[in-house]
Amino acid sequence: xVEYMRxxxxxxxxxxxxxxxxxxxxxxxxxxxxxxxxxxxxxxxDELKTLPNTEKAAFGKQLNMLRQDLISQIKALKDSxxxxxxxxxxxxxxxxxxxSEMPTLLPAEHGSRHPINTEFEKILDIFYRxxxxxxxxxxxxDDFNMFEALNFPEGHPARDDYDTFVTVQKDKKGRPLIAPAxxxxxxxxxxxxxxxxxxxxxxxxxxxxxxxxxxEDIDARHEHTFYQLEGIYVDKNVNVGNLIAxxxxxxxxxxxxxxxxxxxxxxxxxxxxxxxxxxxxxFCDKKGCNICSHSGWIELLGCGMIHPNVLKAAGIDPNVxxxxxxxxxxxxxIMMKNNIEHVKHFESGxxxxxxxxx
Ligand code: DAH
Numbered sequence: 001x002v003e004y005m006r007x008x009x010x011x012x013x014x015x016x017x018x019x020x021x022x023x024x025x026x027x028x029x030x031x032x033x034x035x036x037x038x039x040x041x042x043x044x045x046d047e048l049k050t051l052p053n054t055e056k057a058a059f060g061k062q063l064n065m066l067r068q069d070l071i072s073q074i075k076a077l078k079d080s081x082x083x084x085x086x087x088x089x090x091x092x093x094x095x096x097x098x099x100s101e102m103p104t105l106l107p108a109e110h111g112s113r114h115p116i117n118t119e120f121e122k123i124l125d126i127f128y129r130x131x132x133x134x135x136x137x138x139x140x141x142d143d144f145n146m147f148e149a150l151n152f153p154e155g156h157p158a159r160d161d162y163d164t165f166v167t168v169q170k171d172k173k174g175r176p177l178i179a180p181a182x183x184x185x186x187x188x189x190x191x192x193x194x195x196x197x198x199x200x201x202x203x204x205x206x207x208x209x210x211x212x213x214x215x216e217d218i219d220a221r222h223e224h225t226f227y228q229l230e231g232i233y234v235d236k237n238v239n240v241g242n243l244i245a246x247x248x249x250x251x252x253x254x255x256x257x258x259x260x261x262x263x264x265x266x267x268x269x270x271x272x273x274x275x276x277x278x279x280x281x282x283f284c285d286k287k288g289c290n291i292c293s294h295s296g297w298i299e300l301l302g303c304g305m306i307h308p309n310v311l312k313a314a315g316i317d318p319n320v321x322x323x324x325x326x327x328x329x330x331x332x333x334i335m336m337k338n339n340i341e342h343v344k345h346f347e348s349g350x351x352x353x354x355x356x357x358x
Pocket of ligand 1: 181182183184230231268270271301302303304305324325326327328
């Protein structure tokens with residue numbers, strides 16, 4: 001604190017004395033600006049009025065100096081209180097040394113990969129072997145991609161099926177931005193960016209992993225934040241049989257066993273026809289267990305033939321090309337594979353859970 005008490009010299013010893021007292025008071029009272037209205041200071045100004053003209057000028061000059069001195073000390077102290085302590089950004093070791101000689105800041109043996117990462121790698125690898133490439137989804141999007149381009153015009157009742165989280169910030173049309181509730185939010189972008197494939201006589205074959213968000217009531221199978229995998233395939237003469245074969249092949253490869261499948265009609269604005277894909281429980285082979293709620297079957301994903309309006313919105317002629325798409329949660333697949341009883345573990349960050357996947 002002493003450093004703020006810059007010494008000014010006052011020829012008048014009383015002014016000098018009062019200057020010291022008031023400066024100390026500024027420090028002692030935590031920078032209280034009332035010092036400027038203190039009795040000591042007023043008394044000095046009162047005294048000025050009573051002085052003979054010959055002394056007034058010199059005394060007045062010193063009083064003004066004192067006022068300035070106090071004001072600048074109050075300001076300096078205030079600035080120093082507001083300034084945050086500096087952070088040392090120098091690396092704790094020489095960045096030029098060989099990697100092998102660098103100190104291990106976080107020993108690798110204390111960490112493990114998250115099961116979602118590990119499983120996604122396996123899943124994407126299967127699709128890669130089936131000829132699909134990968135495009136990542138995003139964690140914030142707009143109304144156009146989340147709904148409009150997917151054939152949910154404004155006011156469409158099916159929008160209510162997606163209880164979305166939105167931002168205060170608005171898009172160009174004054175609508176809030178959206179934390180995507182499904183990876184289908186990528187369909188329009190993906191189709192547009194790959195439609196040149198079609199001109200070259202190649203299909204669009206893409207899988208899109210992504211984190212999605214819904215204002216869900218949480219239970220053993222539902223989380224507000226989870227992962228989905230979207231798939232898109234477009235070419236000439238694509239049909240529902242291709243869709244079913246693709247999803248079946250993936251699932252049997254992932255669970256490394258023969259499974260039974262059921263396809264039920266469903267509704268999504270962006271597919272026509274739309275289906276719900278159900279598979280026999282890989283755990284109990286339809287005998288019934290707690291994984292499949294004793295039904296023997298597990299509802300897995302939504303899928304269908306891409307709606308002509310969705311193709312059109314991406315500039316693809318639906319009279320020439322057809323395609324299929326699917327989208328489904330990834331946690332459920334992983335839960336069934338590893339006998340995980342509650343979806344909450346994935347986002348919990350709990351080490352007891354994560355260490356089991358080392
Ligand atoms: N996006 C849908 C959902 O999360 C799932 C879905 C259904 C994706 C049909 C698709 C599809 O690509 O064709 O509820």
